[in-house]
Amino acid sequence: MKGSAVAAFVTVAAITACGRTELAVQPPTVALAAQAERMTFPFSFTFPQDFISPCTGEPLSGSATFAGETQRVTDSQGGIHFQIDATRTGTYTGEAGTTFTESGTARFHFNLLSSGTMNRVELVNGQITGSDGTTLLLKDRFIFVMDANGVVRIDRDNYSTALRCAGPGVPVVQPG
Numbered sequence: 001m002k003g004s005a006v007a008a009f010v011t012v013a014a015i016t017a018c019g020r021t022e023l024a025v026q027p028p029t030v031a032l033a034a035q036a037e038r039m040t041f042p043f044s045f046t047f048p049q050d051f052i053s054p055c056t057g058e059p060l061s062g063s064a065t066f067a068g069e070t071q072r073v074t075d076s077q078g079g080i081h082f083q084i085d086a087t088r089t090g091t092y093t094g095e096a097g098t099t100f101t102e103s104g105t106a107r108f109h110f111n112l113l114s115s116g117t118m119n120r121v122e123l124v125n126g127q128i129t130g131s132d133g134t135t136l137l138l139k140d141r142f143i144f145v146m147d148a149n150g151v152v153r154i155d156r157d158n159y160s161t162a163l164r165c166a167g168p169g170v171p172v173v174q175p176g
Contacts, residue, residue: 041070049090053100053128055136055165060100062092068106078114083107088126102128104138116148134167 044067052059068086075081090102104126111119124140143155 058094060092064090082110
């Protein structure tokens with residue numbers, strides 16, 4: 001798979017993981033460095049989203065915007081490296097009339113080295129705040145490493161251990 005096709009695949013894979021299955025990617029920009037190639041793919045899209053607050057059980061409805069940039073670098077040894085930096089913002093209304101605002105950041109790294117080693121790191125931080133004082137915090141870390149012999153190691157602080165709820169009438173809980 002050529003580098004630009006891999007970059008598009010990684011961008012689509014990361015965005016599909018966020019629940020988005022269609023995408024309008026802007027054309028890449030290319031900057032050449034000494035024996036390396038860097039391409040940048042900006043993206044932005046807004047989509048409807050409905051979910052249930054894990055803090056209060058209230059159904060929420062609204063929309064979110066996911067925007068950022070994918071960078072692909074081919075190094076002088078033939079390795080391919082991707083970095084996706086993104087922000088997510090959203091506004092939602094609960095069945096009880098509570099309004100919620102969301103803000104968050106994410107950084108995804110994918111490295112495919114010429115030695116056959118591969119690794120992936122995802123770091124996500126987000127917060128949804130309700131007009132009733134309810135706050136939902138999310139921190140997620142995922143690491144995948146495969147060495148040249150195909151041995152895989154996965155390290156994950158997953159959603160259920162990183163989710164925190166707080167607010168008036170909401171005890172500090174850890175759903176999961």
